[in-house]
Amino acid sequence: MNESLFINIIIGISIASVPLMFAAIGELLVERSGVLNLGVEGMMIVGALLGFVVMSHTQNPYLAVLSAMLGGMAIASIFAFLTQFLLTNQVATGLALTLFGLGFAAFAGRGYTEETIQLITAVPIPYLSNIPYLGPLLFSFNPLVYLAFFMVYLVWWFLFRTKQGLILRAIGDNHDAAHAIGHNVVRYRVMAILFGGAMAGIGGAFLSLVQVPIWGEGMTAGRGWIALGLVVFASWQPFRIIFGAILFGGITILQIHAQGLNINVSAQYLSMLPYLATIVILVSLRMRLKNKTNRTVPNCLGRIFHSTT
Amino acid sequence: MKYQLEVSNITKSYGDLKANDNVSLRIKDSSIHALLGENGAGKSTLVKIIYGSLSPDSGEMKWANNEYSPKSPFQARENGIAMVFQHFSLFESLTVEENIILGLDSVGLNDNFSEQIIKYSKQYGLDINPQQVVGDLSVGARQRVEIIRCLMQNPKLLIMDEPTSVLTPQEVSDLFVTLKKLAADGCAILYISHKLEEVREICSEATILRDGKLVQSCIPQEHSQKELAEMMIGKKLTELARANIAVGESIFSIDNLSRKSDDIYGVNLDNIALKINKGSIVGIAGVAGNGQDELMELLIGEISSPKTTLNFNGQDIGTLNSHERRQLSMFFVPEERLGHGAVPDMSLDENMLLSRPDSTEMTSNDVIDWKKVATHSKNVIDTFDVQTPSSRMLAKSLSGGNLQKFMVGRELIQNPELLIVAQPTWGVDAGSANNIHQALIELANKGSAILIISQDLDEILSLCDKIHVLSEGKLSDAVDMKSKGLEKISQLMVGGKTQ
Numbered sequence: 001m002n003e004s005l006f007i008n009i010i011i012g013i014s015i016a017s018v019p020l021m022f023a024a025i026g027e028l029l030v031e032r033s034g035v036l037n038l039g040v041e042g043m044m045i046v047g048a049l050l051g052f053v054v055m056s057h058t059q060n061p062y063l064a065v066l067s068a069m070l071g072g073m074a075i076a077s078i079f080a081f082l083t084q085f086l087l088t089n090q091v092a093t094g095l096a097l098t099l100f101g102l103g104f105a106a107f108a109g110r111g112y113t114e115e116t117i118q119l120i121t122a123v124p125i126p127y128l129s130n131i132p133y134l135g136p137l138l139f140s141f142n143p144l145v146y147l148a149f150f151m152v153y154l155v156w157w158f159l160f161r162t163k164q165g166l167i168l169r170a171i172g173d174n175h176d177a178a179h180a181i182g183h184n185v186v187r188y189r190v191m192a193i194l195f196g197g198a199m200a201g202i203g204g205a206f207l208s209l210v211q212v213p214i215w216g217e218g219m220t221a222g223r224g225w226i227a228l229g230l231v232v233f234a235s236w237q238p239f240r241i242i243f244g245a246i247l248f249g250g251i252t253i254l255q256i257h258a259q260g261l262n263i264n265v266s267a268q269y270l271s272m273l274p275y276l277a278t279i280v281i282l283v284s285l286r287m288r289l290k291n292k293t294n295r296t297v298p299n300c301l302g303r304i305f306h307s308t309t
Numbered sequence: 310m311k312y313q314l315e316v317s318n319i320t321k322s323y324g325d326l327k328a329n330d331n332v333s334l335r336i337k338d339s340s341i342h343a344l345l346g347e348n349g350a351g352k353s354t355l356v357k358i359i360y361g362s363l364s365p366d367s368g369e370m371k372w373a374n375n376e377y378s379p380k381s382p383f384q385a386r387e388n389g390i391a392m393v394f395q396h397f398s399l400f401e402s403l404t405v406e407e408n409i410i411l412g413l414d415s416v417g418l419n420d421n422f423s424e425q426i427i428k429y430s431k432q433y434g435l436d437i438n439p440q441q442v443v444g445d446l447s448v449g450a451r452q453r454v455e456i457i458r459c460l461m462q463n464p465k466l467l468i469m470d471e472p473t474s475v476l477t478p479q480e481v482s483d484l485f486v487t488l489k490k491l492a493a494d495g496c497a498i499l500y501i502s503h504k505l506e507e508v509r510e511i512c513s514e515a516t517i518l519r520d521g522k523l524v525q526s527c528i529p530q531e532h533s534q535k536e537l538a539e540m541m542i543g544k545k546l547t548e549l550a551r552a553n554i555a556v557g558e559s560i561f562s563i564d565n566l567s568r569k570s571d572d573i574y575g576v577n578l579d580n581i582a583l584k585i586n587k588g589s590i591v592g593i594a595g596v597a598g599n600g601q602d603e604l605m606e607l608l609i610g611e612i613s614s615p616k617t618t619l620n621f622n623g624q625d626i627g628t629l630n631s632h633e634r635r636q637l638s639m640f641f642v643p644e645e646r647l648g649h650g651a652v653p654d655m656s657l658d659e660n661m662l663l664s665r666p667d668s669t670e671m672t673s674n675d676v677i678d679w680k681k682v683a684t685h686s687k688n689v690i691d692t693f694d695v696q697t698p699s700s701r702m703l704a705k706s707l708s709g710g711n712l713q714k715f716m717v718g719r720e721l722i723q724n725p726e727l728l729i730v731a732q733p734t735w736g737v738d739a740g741s742a743n744n745i746h747q748a749l750i751e752l753a754n755k756g757s758a759i760l761i762i763s764q765d766l767d768e769i770l771s772l773c774d775k776i777h778v779l780s781e782g783k784l785s786d787a788v789d790m791k792s793k794g795l796e797k798i799s800q801l802m803v804g805g806k807t808q
Binding site: 161162163165166167169170173174176177178180181182183298299 | 399400407411412417418
């Protein structure tokens with residue numbers, strides 16, 4: 001294997017893992033607050049569409065990313081309203097959100113399937129990117145890639161280094177007790193859900209603004225579901241999201257490069273790989289945790305909070 | 310005399326129900342004041358109003374002679390009111406330190422806080438380790454965490470909601486020492502309880518509520534325990550009468566029963582042995598978390614054990630499941646009501662039918678006859694005074710005490726040959742506890758055997774003929790109550806703890 005191929009693979013893996021990292025770190029915070037939002041896929045696709053549309057009209061990458069975030073938040077706010085104020089079942093509402101998001105994006109994006117946009121390009125950091133090997137590997141990425149890693153750090157810092165983060169974890173652990181000592185359960189959860197929406201939105205936009213310059217119906221292709229699996233895989237620990245996302249990103253890239261390397265496996269089998277891996281990892285994780293009290297799962301995950309006072 | 314808190318003419322209604330009807334209460338500086346009443350008497354409502362989580366419909370409060378109307382618990386805490394909840398408001402997956410920080414509004418995360426916690430814990434003799442995860446702690450230790458969390462706010466009034474219901478005798482007396490020290494240091498305490506012995510021991514005043522109304526404020530030492538109880542329930546108590554203990558032949562035995570717990574925080578049972586005769590009531594005393602849950606699972610048949618370790622009426626039953634055991638006329642009331650004793654999301658009727666080993670009298674040709682089921686549930690509801698609008702209510706919608714009455718009644722009404730019951734009156738008010746105790750005694754007088762596993766030593770002492778103590782998974786030999794075994798039992802309970 002020559003050097004440039006190796007570097008390309010590393011870069012490819014990083015690029016492939018970023019959408020997962022965004023979506024998963026957002027969902028991690030949501031689940032830490034005790035809410036299970038299965039609508040990640042729906043929020044991602046709306047982010048992907050909005051980012052693409054705004055980019056194609058304004059050619060302004062900042063505006064495009066911002067609108068993708070707002071789009072994800074808008075969809076998330078539907079979920080927040082339904083589950084936190086009308087107390088609907090979170091699983092059903094989340095599934096509905098995914099179906100709604102996919103349908104809405106397909107419908108609203110009809111006029112854009114023929115268009116292409118200018119991709120948001122990598123910004124090599126001056127000087128540092130010239131260092132042999134390390135330069136292209138560490139300092140020549142798209143700014144959104146750095147942002148993804150930074151968000152993981154930020155979520156960790158928030159959860160474990162701030163009082164608000166502690167309160168959020170406490171709400172996920174026991175919402176009745178949190179309410180009893182006077183913390184506003186619903187407000188924290190709504191904020192977390194909106195943050196999750198924003199992250200899923202950027203994750204989606206990364207696909208249509210960085211990976212490919214086109215819009216396609218269903219272009220998130222199940223990444224939202226993989227992100228949900230990643231949160232479990234990471235056992236709700238932020239930094240493990242990075243590891244998991246790179247692993248899954250790697251499998252995606254393996255699938256692309258296997259064809260290039262003349263490994264004679266049918267393409268369909270290769271595209272099954274990431275999903276197969278998700279299942280295998282989730283099952284093996286469960287087997288490993290069997291018979292152990294697992295404190296990492298937020299106790300109130302998916303449970304409806306109904307204030308009695 | 311100065312009053313720390315004065316509550317005047319508070320009324321609070323939920324629809325037609327007046328939870329508090331013109332209630333007044335005055336708490337003196339540095340005093341321990343009892344708030345007495347049965348379940349549903351309005352104690353919790355009143356306390357929530359004082360703590361700011363509810364606002365009253367009418368009435369007013371004064372805090373150290375100033376107008377006081379808190380809009381939230383935050384405001385109550387700012388004024389210096391702290392509360393230890395009955396169902397602990399702790400977060401199991403977080404550490405002790407994190408739990409305490411969560412209850413303190415002014416403390417951030419970066420302060421070096423452990424040392425302060427340790428300082429307070431030493432000062433009041435409340436032993437805790439700030440870095441432990443709360444989920445790993447015993448009930449007593451959890452309460453210490455709650456109390457320290459309150460004390461660190463330097464409160465002027467500490468509200469304690471049934472603090473001793475889960476503690477061992479030793480922990481109770483430790484708690485009383487702490488409370489007396491606190492009162493001496495200038496903190497008033499509002500002590501909610503229905504354990505009258507305790508109230509008479511440490512409280513200087515008592516306010517008694519019944520059906521949302523104020524019955525009386527009095528000095529508890531001036532009244533007998535029975536008088537206080539009758540003020541609470543508004544009628545005469547029946548005396549427990551364990552007439553003639555006519556003990557028959559052996560009916561149930563446990564022999565060489567051991568179990569290695571698969572939970573890392575569980576307790577291993579070690580060579581448990583015990584015999585029960587017909588017509589006798591045997592008690593297993595002991596502090597929670599010494600193997601009671603593990604033992605109960607085996608006795609009920611949720612987990613099977615080697616065939617010969619359990620014997621009922623000459624038949625080895627270790628491998629039978631709980632339904633098969635019920636068919637032999639062994640009945641059970643597990644400690645955990647929701648999930649073990651009853652299906653939370655099913656109605657009382659459905660729960661009634663599910664627990665029956667033989668449901669022929671409630672079905673016709675295997676089709677459920679709901680009217681007949683309802684007659685059976687109605688029977689239990691009436692006999693045991695279960696407060697519920699109908700037998701179609703979901704099990705989880707009943708208060709803990711009410712559901713307990715239903716579950717104990719459901720089993721008792723079957724006239725079991727052997728009844729195994731854990732914590733029969735946990736969370737049940739005095740009047741109903743009296744009814745349940747009476748019913749248990751009547752069952753034994755009819756010749757059935759009863760095994761009671763309870764942390765409530767008073768209950769065990771007043772009911773049982775023979776008492777074993779479970780400590781760290783080992784069961785002591787039987788102590789015969791006729792030969793004054795109280796001292797011995799306390800020794801066994803404490804001994805197991807400190808070794």
